[in-house]
Amino acid sequence: MQLPDDLVLSSLARVSRLHYPILSLVSKTFRSLTSSPELYQNRYLLSRTENCLYVCLQFPTEPNLRWFTLCRKPDKITNQICKKRKKKKKETSWQCNVLAPVQIHNSPSVEWSNLVAVGHKLYAVSDAPSSSNVFFLDCRMHTWREKILLLSIHWRVSWSNSETDGWEKVDGLEGLPKFSRYSNVKLVNCGGKLVVFWDKYVPAPGGYKEKMIWCADISLEMRGSEEVWGKVEWFDAVLKVPKSYKFVYAKAATL
Structure with a gap:
């Protein structure tokens, strides 16, 4: 039935x-x-x-940008060590997060300097002279669309704290791995949480090393009038990438 x-x-x-x-x-x-x-x-x-993360990467052997979305991977078996109780390795079923590839249709040929998230749309911000044509990525349909405006629009994008207009130190963050000095680090605001992407080399079979993008989800809490505390909800290796890849964008859309 x-x-x-x-x-x-x-x-x-x-x-x-x-x-x-x-x-x-x-x-x-x-x-x-x-x-x-x-x-x-x-x-x-x-x-x-809910807020959904989209990541745009450039791979060295591919002319077009590659798009990914953060999603849940099915249960898998992994070996974990229970350090607190000093037990031997045991098999544990768990879920992890991964960057899953997304096929994007009708990609525009124009270049843009940034993306601005408005609801379920990611608007392409260009440094070119004002035009009546505005491109946006519809994250529901995973399709680029073109919108013709009667008035020209000058985009100006900035990141700031609405009260202090600046960066603030985040305390806490126990459990967040240390980044190497050569790591490519990206920060994204996703529904009031801080999402951190970074890359690092990890051991691979045959004695080689491969580059992986890692991701951490951090909830934020105000303690007092000035202290901002972060709690690491989870962190995972989410995607294997070429050594000379480029991290282009990371934005959260509402879907």
């Missing part, structure tokens, strides 16, 4: 967006529903929208 699409959509709308790349592999129907406008309309009506 096949469930009606409306019932499936209602159920999918209640599931975290992190699981959609995996659910899309279940069947052609699920693949279609997880990318349908009706699903995201249901998520909005049910107040189930």
Whole structure:
């Protein structure tokens, strides 16, 4: 017996967006529903929208940019050492986060200097002279679209703290690995949390080393009027990359 699409959509709308790349592999129907406008309309009506991270990378042997989204990977078995109880290695089932590739359609040929997130759209900010054409990435459909405006728009993008207009020190952060001096580090605001991306070399079979992008999710808390404390919720190796890759953008869209 096949469930009606409306019932499936209602159920999918209640599931975290992190699981959609995996659910899309279940069947052609699920693949279609997880990318349908009706699903995201249901998520909005049910107040189930959430912030989703998109990462844009440039690989040395590929002319086009590569896009990824942070998603949940199925359970896997890994060996972990329980240091507190000093037990031997044991097998534990756990879930981790990964950067899953996303196919982006109709990529514009113009270059842009930054991306600005507005809801479920990532607007391309260009340093070129003002134009009536504005490109944006629709993160629901994973398609670039062009919007024609009657008035020219001058974009100005800046990062600041709304109260102090500057950077603040974040205390705490127990459990966050130390970065090497050569690590490429990116910080992203995702729904009030601080998401940190960095890369480092890790041992690989055959005595070689491979470069991995790592990610940490940090919740923030104000203690008093000046102290900002960070708690590391999780950190994982999320993607293997070429040694000479370029980290282009990381933005959070609301879906």
